[in-house]
Amino acid sequence: MEEGRFQNGGGLGVKVMTDEQMEMLRKQISVYATICEQLVEMHKALSAQQDFAGMGLGNPYCDPLLSSAVHKIGSRQRWTPKPAQLQILEQIFEQCNATPGRQKIKDITRELAQHGQISETNVYNWFQNRRARSKRKQSAVVPNNGESEMETDIESLKEKKTRAEDSQPDENTTPMADHMYFNSPDIGFDQLMGKIESPGSCIPYWQMEQYDLFG
Amino acid sequence: MEEGRFQNGGGLGVKVMTDEQMEMLRKQISVYATICEQLVEMHKALSAQQDFAGMGLGNPYCDPLLSSAVHKIGSRQRWTPKPAQLQILEQIFEQCNATPGRQKIKDITRELAQHGQISETNVYNWFQNRRARSKRKQSAVVPNNGESEMETDIESLKEKKTRAEDSQPDENTTPMADHMYFNSPDIGFDQLMGKIESPGSCIPYWQMEQYDLFG
DNA sequence: TCTGTATGAATGAAGG
DNA sequence: CCTTCATTCATACAGA
The missing domain is CATH 1.10.10.60 (Homeodomain-like)
Structure with missing residues (x-):
């Protein structure tokens, strides 16, 4: 087997999916969203119950992580x-x-x-x-020697993608105008992120050099 | 070729999406997946600390789902x-x-x-x-003045990763942060991508087994 | 099998 | 706007 056509996509610039697949995907995202939500709830409940029982014991990141100091990454x-x-x-x-x-x-x-x-x-x-x-x-890719860019929209699109470059397509020529991905299953993406991320959302995370993860 | 068309009625319609859109989806799913993972971990930690650790109490989805669904998804x-x-x-x-x-x-x-x-x-x-x-x-060899530029091959070779960790300008050396994957704030999408991304056109992630999530 | 290293890829920023 | 640089992430591969 050659390393052949793997890579970022040895194929066309467009993926085709059926409604069924679409639905499945949508469902999956929803599920994740829901799970996240519930996990967050659970976590909250548990945290509340034990008042910080084993804080900083073997799980330095257990609570601070979610509640507030999620950002403490090596400063960037x-x-x-x-x-x-x-x-x-x-x-x-x-x-x-x-x-x-x-x-x-x-x-x-x-x-x-x-x-x-x-x-x-x-x-x-x-x-x-x-x-x-x-x-x-x-x-x-300039597929055919000397051919001018005569391809039709679709054709050219395919050709371009054929070489599987990075992961960014040309949205300019996006044939379908379906912009509504699965932006938000049920609960908002932002909502979730908000929970996990920084509640305050005004804290420059990369400037939080020495922020005690443990308070 | 009609793109972006889909007949919900027949169920035969296909949706066409660009790489970019695909990318979006993947990212979103990845994010959710990762969040879930992290949350699950936290939950476990918390649960463990509690005597009555609610193992599999009312949380059918806590780990089985994730460990199976999230981790096995693709690789690039x-x-x-x-x-x-x-x-x-x-x-x-x-x-x-x-x-x-x-x-x-x-x-x-x-x-x-x-x-x-x-x-x-x-x-x-x-x-x-x-x-x-x-x-x-x-x-x-930079900082030190003088010293002839005797960058022997070996030396230079060594410097591969040397610069990494502690070279943080303003950050203290935080050993623990090393494995702490919860870079949430700016949790690299790349990172996330790596976990769930589908390798080009090889493994359609939407064909993952439809886990019964919760019914 | 597990860990460490080499290196392909992604991306923010600067230069022109 | 387009090109190039620097830094970082993630993975293939080699060594223990």
Whole structure:
């Protein structure tokens, strides 16, 4: 067996799924969401009951983790979008492929600031990178020698994806306008993240250098 | 070819999604999965601490579900240059240390394709990494003035990971943080991806067994 | 089998 | 906007 067609997708740029599969996926996500929710509840209940019985014993991360200090990661030098932020960014990106205006950037930044420290530059860079990357896909493969880009939309799309590059497709030519993924099964994605993440959501996690995980 | 169309009625309709959309889904699922995992762990920890540890009390979903569903999901494979390809690459690298132009990349890719599956991105990445690595070697000795640049190969080789952990600028050396995977705040999507991602078109994650979750 | 190392890939940021 | 750099993550592979 050759290392052949594995990689990021030795195939087309589009995946096809039936309604059934779609449904299954949707269900799965929902399930996860529900589980998370319930687990959180359980955890809360348990925590409350034992008043911190074995705090810092063998499980330094047991409680602080969920309740407050989830962020205590080795400090990072560069901004790393949090899931919630990324989600929003992606969403916005879909809407306007073009570069967001200056004001728009500010706006977005404010929005994202709700989920964590972020600067306009971060947002700007993100969009720039995102876009650049999307474009890169197009220059993937020049299939036939000398052929001009005469392919039909679909065709070209396939061709491009054929070489399986990164994981970012070109949303510009997205044939289907179905933007509603499974954004939120039942409970909000953000909701969940909010629980797990930072409740306050105003704490620059990468600046929390010495934050005692244990309080 | 009609894309994005689906007839809910017949159930035969297919949905087409782009890689990006696919990516979104995967990410979301990944996030949920990871969260669930972590929550389960916490729950276990808490439960264990309590005498009456509620093992399998009213929590049918606590671990069976996750351990089975979450962990087994896909894995990604990465391109591995074949000896022949590597040889060519090295050879080219010697000629022009600089990053090959885009056209050059294409050219090289075609060449290497003779020896096995490969994409332009692979080539691109290879050169990028190669170059970065080279530079890295030379910068092994910096801080100390004087001292001739006696970056012996061995030395430079050693520096591979040396810079990692404790080089954190403002962070204290936190040994425990090492395995603490709960980087929640900015829990890398990449990380998450790795856990659930489906390897291209090999394993359709939506075909995972439909666990009975809870009915 | 488990652990450590080499290296492909992802991505934020800077330069031009 | 496009290209390049730097850093980091994750995995294939080798050694114990």
